[in-house]
Amino acid sequence: MPxxxxxxxxxYSDAHLMQISDILQQSLEEEFAVPPGDRFQIFEALPARLRRFDRHYKSGGRSDNFIQFHILAGKPRSFEQKQNLCRVLCEKLHDCLNISPDDVMVMIQFNTSDEWSFSKGQMLSEEKL
Structure with missing residues (x-):
């Protein structure tokens, strides 16, 4: 449920945004144990004047194509799953859209089912499994 x-x-064109969305979803399903159809994504396309980032901090050099993925997930994953997700996401973005791995930043946070309500005001932790 990320x-x-x-x-x-x-x-970015609508087609490119859909490709980024699909690449992220495939990577989450393959490497992060996310079920098919569990897709919740928001795109923030910002003008250059609203984007500030260091072009070299822990990177070989970021371009204007810099993308941040801030993932909030409901269950912890292993270090290997997190590492594989980041690696595969970078590889697929590069292979499919020629986005440099230096332009991809991923931030992952976790919380519990007590912090999610998908609809009707019912907490995920209240649902019957």
Whole structure:
């Protein structure tokens, strides 16, 4: 049940945004044990004046194509799952859209089912399994 906020530059076409969405979802399903159809993503396409980032901090060099993926997930994952997700996401973005791995930043946070309500005001922890 991850929720991902994807912040990027303006000017991506709708087709490219859908490709980024699909690549993220495939990577989450393959490497992060996310069930098919569990897709919750928000894209923030921001003008250059609203984007500030260090072009070299822990990177070989970021371009204007810099993308941040902020993933909020409801159950913990192992270090290997997190590592594989980041690696595979970078590889697929590069292979499919020629986005440099230096332009991809991933932040992962976890919380519990007590902090999620998908609808009707019912907490996920209240649902019958």
């Amino acid at each position: 929720f991902t906020r994807i912040s990027l530059r303006q000017d």
